[in-house]
Amino acid sequence: MAENDVDLDRIDAAGYPAFLAAFDEVFGQSHADDEVERSKRTAEFDRFLAARRAGQVVGTAGAFSFDISLPWAPAAGCAGMTMVSVRADHRRRGLLTRMMSQLLDDAEQRGEPFAALWASEGPIYGRYGFGPGIPTGTIRIERDHARFRSETVMGEVELVDAEEAAHRFPAIHDAARRHRHGTMSRNDAWWARELADPPERRGGAGAKRYAIIGDRGNDRGYAIHRLRPRWDEGVPRGTVEVQELVATDADAHRSLWRFVIDTDLASVTTAGSLPVDDPIAVLLEDPVRNRPSLGWPVYLRLVDLPAAVMSRGYRTDDTLTLRVHDRFRPRNDGTWRVAVVDGVASCEAVGGPADLELDATSLATIALGGVRVTSLAAAGVVTASTPDAVPRLERLLATDVAPWHGSMF
């Protein structure tokens, strides 16, 4: 098949069901009609591409217009890449490469310094300059071993319905992400997706529970969770599944965790996507019975290298030159002098030798302080011309908290 047999076009509202059906077919899944409608509300048709051959959709990819919270700086534009699929009989002919190239060009034209995605398989996206820059953590907590090291005065946690959650949770999320970089913005349509709970998606578990702590006007945290019941010879051994637990202060965080762990009829609580430095891991007295581990990372890409470097804030001043190899976005390829003065970076292309050499994937991996430069240097993918260059870049990029984004897009 010649490459130009396949056209790449933006879709419109009428084309969305066929687009989604093609994506679903590749992933071996389906969407009920009301889910199609809900996902359609978050779709951005001018950023969704369908690869068509003879009128049939054979490939899909798209981007959402998020902004990403940043350390010591206002949030910046981030293209949330999504719905990537290529039909089995058209794979390995360069279709994803074409779609990704077009989506990244579009992100740059829109002035978005960053792009991000969740990868179905790790090896796919490194070639496009994406690196696992926002690690996430998971935890499995045994209720019988869930004593906290610092017991909290339990704040009053209340269960509300989805409608009230939709009114009150967004402000908490917005406040929390100001202190947690890496987190994408959520509009009303996204909140509807987060809170939605179609019975056919519960897989045998109970309905979502929406817990909140605080008072209207001073809400301090929420937890979206559900009970998956299990009875073991008449003994209740259910699992609480935490979808998201977000708090703006330490007491609210502790109270919400205590609340979800102490769910009646449950013996275990699991959470699938936490910040890697979430205090719950060190709050529990018994880290042996309640072992945290790593979850899926969010992949990040610097779309416009100098704009991305300059968009975040820094706590250390220094000047370093980086030789960055970026085959997929040649405008980023070159030697960049990054000078941070009073926490504000400038970034300009220069000639001459560099202090450090790395590729676009590695730069994306370390850009928000989520992965240590020293680890990548030890892995041999960041190299330095002087012994102090690696620790200096490590200090420059370090942040107070780990980056985090918890929900799929």
Ligand SMILES: CC(C)(COP(=O)(O)OP(=O)(O)OC[C@H]1O[C@@H](n2cnc3c(N)ncnc32)[C@H](O)[C@@H]1OP(=O)(O)O)[C@@H](O)C(=O)NCCC(=O)NCCS
């Ligand atoms: C992943 C997928 C979209 C790739 O599409 P594609 O059109 O075959 O990709 P391309 O032909 O542009 O491949 C580009 C390169 O990526 C490589 N690649 C593609 N998928 C890969 C994978 N799963 N693992 C490792 N490498 C992969 C190809 O081998 C090719 O390498 P090359 O440039 O060295 O030859 C397609 O296989 C697919 O739909 N998979 C199932 C759904 C899925 O996982 N989607 C991603 C959601 S995040």
